[in-house]
Amino acid sequence: MKITLVAAMDEHRLIGNHGILPWPFLPNDHAHVERLIAGKKTIMGRKSYDTPDRIWSKAGNIVVTSQPNYQVDPGFLVMNSIEEALDYYKNEEEVMVLGGAQIYSETLPKAHVLELTLIHGQFKGDAYFPEFSTDVFDLIHRQDHPQDDKHSVAYSFLTYQRR
Numbered sequence: 124m125k126i127t128l129v130a131a132m133d134e135h136r137l138i139g140n141h142g143i144l145p146w147p148f149l150p151n152d153h154a155h156v157e158r159l160i161a162g163k164k165t166i167m168g169r170k171s172y173d174t175p176d177r178i179w180s181k182a183g184n185i186v187v188t189s190q191p192n193y194q195v196d197p198g199f200l201v202m203n204s205i206e207e208a209l210d211y212y213k214n215e216e217e218v219m220v221l222g223g224a225q226i227y228s229e230t231l232p233k234a235h236v237l238e239l240t241l242i243h244g245q246f247k248g249d250a251y252f253p254e255f256s257t258d259v260f261d262l263i264h265r266q267d268h269p270q271d272d273k274h275s276v277a278y279s280f281l282t283y284q285r286r
């Protein structure tokens with residue numbers, strides 16, 4: 124099973140600001156993430172599940188929480204550890220990890236691929252993607268997008284693969 128982390132971050136690896144994205148909505152990034160996760164199972168932390176910007180897959184999603192009786196919407200399952208979630212998905216070809224900061228930190232050591240949107244700028248917030256080494260992950264694809272009418276900041280789609 125391939126484990127892919129999917130995240131958008133600014134130039135300082137910032138990913139969130141009190142439960143919302145720190146930058147203005149970027150429709151192309153949203154569409155990019157929807158394409159990446161289409162038909163695939165996902166894992167997310169309870170706090171990311173519980174945000175207005177929540178992203179999910181029609182194929183199935185697991186919310187990880189320590190709370191025993193946490194209630195979720197249809198299309199979501201609850202598990203009490205990341206190991207349990209990964210085990211549940213063990214026959215999948217690829218599993219998409221959708222954050223947030225805590226879940227990214229806990230899954231980065233197991234990740235095979237990082238699908239990152241780099242937002243060109245520095246924003247305010249309180250949640251960060253973990254540091255990772257380019258000695259461990261090779262940049263295998265990069266697509267740059269300038270600012271335009273619908274995107275108030277420039278952004279790049281980056282794919283890193285574990286060596």
Ligand SMILES: NC(=O)c1ccc[n+]([C@@H]2O[C@H](COP(=O)([O-])OP(=O)(O)OC[C@H]3O[C@@H](n4cnc5c(N)ncnc54)[C@H](OP(=O)(O)O)[C@@H]3O)[C@@H](O)[C@H]2O)c1
Pocket residue numbers: 129130131132137138139140141142143144167168169170171172174176187188189190203204205221222223224225226227229250
């Ligand atoms: N830019 C992006 O791509 C992106 C993507 C996703 C999220 N975000 C942002 O990230 C922020 C949220 O990140 P976060 O770090 O605060 O929260 P999070 O990682 O989404 O969720 C953390 C919660 O997940 C549960 N959890 C984590 N590890 C667990 C484990 N090993 N076992 C059992 N439960 C576990 C716990 O839930 P309980 O407290 O219920 O036990 C924990 O409080 C928000 O600002 C959001 O907007 C950004």
